[in-house]
Amino acid sequence: MTKAGGDAEEQNDASGSADSTTAESWRQWENFARAQQLGQIGWWRLDVTRNVLTWSAENYRIFGQPIGAPQTYETFLETVHPDDRAYVHERWTAALHGEPYDIEHRVLVDGREKWVREKACLEFDATGALLGGFGVTQDISERKHAEIALQWGVRRNELLTRIAARLLQSSDVQGVVEELCAEVMQFLDCQAFFNYLVDEEGGCLRLNACAGIPEDRAREIEWLDYGVAICGTVARDRERIVADNISVGADPRTAIVASCGIKAYCCHPLIAQGRLMGTLSFGAKTRPAFTDAEIEVMQAVSQLVSMAMARLRMEQALLEADRRKDEFIATLAHELRNPLAPIRTGLLVLKRTGGQGPNAVRVQEMMERQVDHIVRLVDDLLEVSRIRSGKIELKRERLDLRDLMDQAIEASQQFLDANGVSLTVVRPDEPLMIDGDPVRLVQVIANLLSNAAKYTPSGGRAEIAARRVGSQVELTVADNGVGIPTDMLPHVFDLFAQVDRTLGRAQGGLGIGLALVRKLLRLHGGLVEARSDGPGKGSTFVVRLPLALGVAQGGPQPQGSRSAPRVLIIEDDDDAVHSLSMLLRAQGANVRTAFDGKRGVEAVQDFHPEVVFIDLGLAGMDGYEAARRIRAMPEGRDTIIVALTRWGGETAREHVKKAGFDLHIAKPTSMGDIERVLDFRR
Numbered sequence: 001m002t003k004a005g006g007d008a009e010e011q012n013d014a015s016g017s018a019d020s021t022t023a024e025s026w027r028q029w030e031n032f033a034r035a036q037q038l039g040q041i042g043w044w045r046l047d048v049t050r051n052v053l054t055w056s057a058e059n060y061r062i063f064g065q066p067i068g069a070p071q072t073y074e075t076f077l078e079t080v081h082p083d084d085r086a087y088v089h090e091r092w093t094a095a096l097h098g099e100p101y102d103i104e105h106r107v108l109v110d111g112r113e114k115w116v117r118e119k120a121c122l123e124f125d126a127t128g129a130l131l132g133g134f135g136v137t138q139d140i141s142e143r144k145h146a147e148i149a150l151q152w153g154v155r156r157n158e159l160l161t162r163i164a165a166r167l168l169q170s171s172d173v174q175g176v177v178e179e180l181c182a183e184v185m186q187f188l189d190c191q192a193f194f195n196y197l198v199d200e201e202g203g204c205l206r207l208n209a210c211a212g213i214p215e216d217r218a219r220e221i222e223w224l225d226y227g228v229a230i231c232g233t234v235a236r237d238r239e240r241i242v243a244d245n246i247s248v249g250a251d252p253r254t255a256i257v258a259s260c261g262i263k264a265y266c267c268h269p270l271i272a273q274g275r276l277m278g279t280l281s282f283g284a285k286t287r288p289a290f291t292d293a294e295i296e297v298m299q300a301v302s303q304l305v306s307m308a309m310a311r312l313r314m315e316q317a318l319l320e321a322d323r324r325k326d327e328f329i330a331t332l333a334h335e336l337r338n339p340l341a342p343i344r345t346g347l348l349v350l351k352r353t354g355g356q357g358p359n360a361v362r363v364q365e366m367m368e369r370q371v372d373h374i375v376r377l378v379d380d381l382l383e384v385s386r387i388r389s390g391k392i393e394l395k396r397e398r399l400d401l402r403d404l405m406d407q408a409i410e411a412s413q414q415f416l417d418a419n420g421v422s423l424t425v426v427r428p429d430e431p432l433m434i435d436g437d438p439v440r441l442v443q444v445i446a447n448l449l450s451n452a453a454k455y456t457p458s459g460g461r462a463e464i465a466a467r468r469v470g471s472q473v474e475l476t477v478a479d480n481g482v483g484i485p486t487d488m489l490p491h492v493f494d495l496f497a498q499v500d501r502t503l504g505r506a507q508g509g510l511g512i513g514l515a516l517v518r519k520l521l522r523l524h525g526g527l528v529e530a531r532s533d534g535p536g537k538g539s540t541f542v543v544r545l546p547l548a549l550g551v552a553q554g555g556p557q558p559q560g561s562r563s564a565p566r567v568l569i570i571e572d573d574d575d576a577v578h579s580l581s582m583l584l585r586a587q588g589a590n591v592r593t594a595f596d597g598k599r600g601v602e603a604v605q606d607f608h609p610e611v612v613f614i615d616l617g618l619a620g621m622d623g624y625e626a627a628r629r630i631r632a633m634p635e636g637r638d639t640i641i642v643a644l645t646r647w648g649g650e651t652a653r654e655h656v657k658k659a660g661f662d663l664h665i666a667k668p669t670s671m672g673d674i675e676r677v678l679d680f681r682r
Contacts, residue, residue: 040139044071046122046132062116062139064109081106081113095122096130104140115144152293159187160300167308177280177305178209184301185211185282188294192262192283196224196231198276200490205235205278212283213260221256229256231279234267238276240299242266244289261285266295268302272310274573274617280305343370394437394523396590398548401432401466401473408445409464415450420458421479423449426465432473433548435585436524444520447513448477448541455539456481471547471586478540484532492530493518521545522578525585546586565678568609569593570600570626571644572618576667580613580644583674597621601629608635611677613665615644616656627660642677644669 042059046052053071060067063079073092080088084105095101101120106113120135163180170176174197181193192212196205205224221229226236230253234241243265246254257265260283267281280302284290290298346367353360409425416423434441445464452462462479484492493514514530521528526545532538567589571577577593584591592607594600597618604612612630616623623643630636642663643656656664663680665673 042137044135044137046134048130048132059137062109062114062137063107079107079109081108095120098124098128101135104144114139115141155187156293156297159183159297160304163301164304167304170308171312173305173308173312174208178211180301180305181209181280181282182211184297188282188284188290188297189286190264190282190284190290192257192260192285194231194267194281194283195278196235197270197278198235199223205232208278212262212285217260229253230265230267231281234269234279234281235276238269238271240266240268242290242295247288257283263287264289266290266298268299270302270306270309272306275310277306277309340370340374343367394440396435396437399434399436399438399441401434401475401545402427404438404441404445405464405466405475407438407442408449411442411446412449412453416453416462419453419456421453421456421460421462424461424463426463428466428468430468432466432468434473434524434545435548436545440520441524444517444543445475445477447517448543451513451541452477452479452481452539455479468547469544472544473547475543475545476540477543478538480538482539483535483537484530484539485535486532489530489532493528517541517543522581525582525591527578527582546582564588564590565611566590566607566609567592568600568603568607568612570595570597570603570612570618570623571615572596573615576615576644576669580669580674583669583671586671587674587678589678597623597626600626601633604630604633604635604639609639611640611642612636613642613644613677614661617645631660640677640680 040058040062042062043056044059045054047054053073055065055071057067060069063076065071065079077085077089088103088105091099091101091103101118101122104115104117106115108114117138117140118135120133122133123131125131163183166176166180167173177195181195185191185193193210194207195209197208199206204226207218207222207224210218224232226232230241230243233253241253243249243251243254243257245263246258246265247263249258254265262283262285264284264287265281266283267279269279270277280298282290282298346363349363350360405425405427409423413423449462449464456462456479460480462477462481464475464477466473466475468474514528518528521543524545526543528544529542531540531542565588567584569577569580569584569591571580571593572595574595577595581591581593589611592603592609594603597614598621600612600614601621603609612627614623614626618626627641627643630639630641640662641660642665643661644665644667645656663677665677
């Protein structure tokens with residue numbers, strides 16, 4: 001019994017031991033399978049003698065196959081990425097001849113690209129015939145994608161570094177754009193690019209460089225208006241546009257690029273220091289879209305090109321300013337030497353004659369004229385300085401333009417007669433009432449008459465005329481003198497600019513008169529334009545000023561019906577200040593301007609404005625800080641503060657509202673915007 005019992009116990013012990021071993025084996029197998037899954041590693045076993053290929057469950061998952069589905073080399077090859085099949089077959093064939101099999105390649109799983117690494121150990125008999133083998137497969141997609149991204153990032157940085165260096169060294173940025181964009185196209189695997197530049201005179205875009213389209217097509221789209229096609233829209237709105245799947249879309253803006261076979265397109269504005277210089281865009285013909293990383297590269301290239309163009313413009317502006325400075329100094333020396341020479345001679349004559357004799361009175365009169373000439377030169381210099389520093393103040397009153405014309409003609413008649421220039425006056429039949437500073441406006445008209453006398457040969461003719469045009473008055477001063485070259489027309493109102501740069505003219509001046517004319521007119525909400533058919537064909541200067549508010553609206557307004565609001569503009573862009581001032585003054589506003597945040601805050605203390613327009617992108621103290629300081633002042637507590645930005649929409653309004661602004665206006669400002677602000681004030 002004991003033996004039997006013992007035998008029974010031994011049998012039970014043996015049975016329990018076998019069960020335990022089996023359970024332990026299953027636990028180890030489960031752990032191994034779990035480790036395979038966590039490591040994304042599968043295995044396969046090939047038995048040639050039985051013609052059996054066995055895959056692990058993880059191998060099926062890696063290749064996206066149903067677990068247990070029969071596998072052959074051919075079905076495996078079908079899962080390999082088409083671009084990698086030849087390589088995989090080549091390496092497997094080499095492995096069958098004894099070479100190592102350790103490769104990385106792509107597979108397609110449910111249309112998604114994955115990377116795998118395969119490693120195998122094959123077994124051969126003594127004759128070299130294949131018996132079978134064992135191999136492992138690992139999903140390395142995450143590592144591979146990280147490696148590819150890293151390599152792509154290195155290449156991207158190298159590309160941008162080369163472009164930045166090339167642009168920094170170039171003195172012809174527009175000329176090297178085509179070369180640089182060709183390199184970008186190769187990097188991004190795209191087939192077209194377009195570079196448009198702003199044509200200041202034509203008010204449109206001009207194609208500077210392009211690639212990937214026929215020459216005749218490029219000639220057809222050489223000029224592009226703002227708002228037309230994608231590039232024109234980007235230039236108008238100053239915002240990037242990305243267009244995908246163009247070939248199947250219906251957006252009319254993509255018609256031009258679609259006709260060139262482009263399927264994906266991205267266009268960036270070229271902007272630096274708030275100034276639009278053009279657009280830069282890239283297009284792909286072989287794929288429907290660009291990746292976010294590729295668009296970032298395009299944006300970086302666009303920013304580099306923008307900064308290079310801005311740098312070149314600044315360098316050219318500095319060179320031009322330096323040249324004008326030298327010319328101004330030479331002209332100033334000449335202009336001062338001319339009157340000083342006869343003054344010195346007159347002093348010697350008076351000294352020798354003791355101030356007596358028949359010529360003494362004539363000498364004294366001559367010296368007085370020359371001193372007056374020097375005083376005029378100094379006054380012009382001081383006037384420019386006052387305007388540029390914002391220290392000039394207009395003493396406005398209701399004026400008839402006819403009276404201003406008479407006063408200016410009286411002040412200029414002697415100069416016209418001395419130069420032998422006859423003047424024709426065409427007076428308007430009706431009163432042309434304007435609001436302005438009489439001294440400054442007479443100075444404007446007199447400067448234009450003096451300019452006509454200065455640049456018209458003896459025996460020539462000049463004419464001054466005025467008329468009403470809608471809600472404005474238009475005054476013209478024309479002559480049949482030396483005329484203005486076409487390339488000089490945009491610059492005649494620049495400080496120290498002169499059409500005739502020779503120093504031989506007796507009344508050459510300092511190149512300040514016309515600059516003063518434009519600046520004084522802008523303070524009055526007016527403008528001036530120069531016209532000429534070229535050298536020797538005379539010139540015409542056209543001045544436009546807003547009629548007084550009651551006159552412009554067809555009759556006087558009831559007293560007290562609408563008070564003239566005090567409005568302060570804080571803006572560092574001269575053209576923006578000018579256009580906004582014109583709109584406000586057309587509504588009868590009393591306008592003051594400041595060209596930076598600090599001066600704007602100071603102006604609030606003594607001007608006490610009811611409305612303040614502030615550009616958010618001010619240099620130094622930005623618009624947000626200026627608004628905060630104004631709001632904290634007693635004078636600005638109840639002031640309406642309006643934000644001027646280059647971006648619009650509901651998001652923009654919410655953003656500036658949180659910053660403490662009452663209203664938000666997107667540039668460029670319209671008359672409707674002004675009326676909305678003034679209605680809000682009322």
